[in-house]
Amino acid sequence: MGRLVGLDLARALAVFGMYIVHIAPMPSAGNDLGSWVYSLAEGRSSALFATLAGFSLMLIAGRLEPRTGLAGRQAKARIAIRAVILLALGTVLAMEYGDIIILAYYGVYFLLALLLVRLSAKTLAIIAAGIALVMPQLAFVVKMWLSDSVQQSINAHDPLEKLSTVGVLDLLLTGLYPTITWMAFVIAGMALARLDLTAATVQRRLAALGASLTAGAYGLAALLGGTSAVLSFGGGKGPPSGSGAGSMGSGPGAGSMGSGSMGSGSGGPVQSASDLLGAVSHTGTTLDTIGCLGVAILVIVGATVAIDRLPRLRRLAKPVIAVGTMSLTAYVGHFLAQSAWPASGAGTTTSWVPVLTYILGAIVFAAIWSRFFRRGPLEYLLNAATKPAKYIR
Secondary structure, three states, rough: HHHHHHHHHHHHHHHHHHHHHHHHOOOOOOOHHHHHHHHHHHOOOHHHHHHHHHHHHHHHHOOOOOHHHHHHHHHHHHHHHHHHHHHHHHHHHHHHOOOOHHHHHHHHHHHHHHHOOOOOOHHHHHHHHHHHHHHHHHHHHHHHHHOHHHHHHHHOOOHHHHHHHOOOHHHHHHHOOHHHHHHHHHHHHHHHHHOOOOOHHHHHHHHHHHHHHHHHHHHHHHHHOOHHHHOOOOOOOOOOOOOOOOOOOEOOOOOOOOOOOOOOOOOOOOHHHHHHHHHOOOOOOOOHHHHHHHHHHHHHHHHHHHHHHOHHHHHHHHHHHHHHHHHHHHHHHHHHHHHHHHHHOOOOOOOOHHHHHHHHHHHHHHHHHHHHHHOOHHHHHHHOOOOHHOOOO
16 A cells, blocks of 8 residues: 555645645745745646546556456446536636636546546557647647637637636636646556556656656756746746736636636746747646656655655654545635635735645644544545446446
């Protein structure tokens, strides 16, 4: 079970990264420690979550070997039920908090992933690589082709858009986490799940791969466009509408919390063809996708190796690991907490005390809850909702 505990540690790190982007002070144009930490978390925490989500799907569908027959059908039914619930929950939350909520996107990712759960690690890796290399350019062309009038016409007939301002077009193409490019993370996570992460050879190869992807993507972006093509702090021009801290999109709750997306911030959407050569977080370019994926692989492998080989760390990090076992609760809970404590939103504070308070609060809550219950509150409800899948024949 060491590798699963390692995944929980990675999820906890992603949760804390999300808190930093949502709650910490907006970074300045300088190179101080706070700006560096914020930049490190920005975009990469959400990419790590998406990669881990793909891994988790394979735990349901069959990790090293896909489930077939009745077990396979029931596993797919469980995934489909989760997808529908996350889509509904994400839509409800977006009605209050705007377009930064990622859960509805997860629902779409999971539904599409159903088509791939029986594929091998090699095939999944090839598909993920193809999406990362091709889809950002395709997305840019399609968005250029879609005029504002066409988008408005599509949205006018979209019930999801009317409910929460996060409609089908946003989920697939124009939102903060568009399926057309973000499926690369999910499918890469599915490929990782097909590998034996406890094998030293696999660990070494993945570590080398993650380091190569990270260094190659960000190094090439810096070479092509300079540092500004890799990093973008809040001290410069404001981010595009709906993409950065201080913006909640255009929903009923827009602007109510002053936070960025789950890892979004100063990047924003690609505005010109030259931006496709950059790797700024949440621009969704090829280099951004590859760089974030490289970081995700390094974190997953690093957490797995650390838990497997450092028993003392596993004991000391148990409260932190508990946060990773209930990441959905931690995600939804921090929005609810920010509603009760508006002054803790990003862009509303110059202190790191609020984000440290959220991190400590999540650790304390998870540690206490895990002493009495196996799953977090929302995780328990989500698992219970998938129980009808066992009646599939």
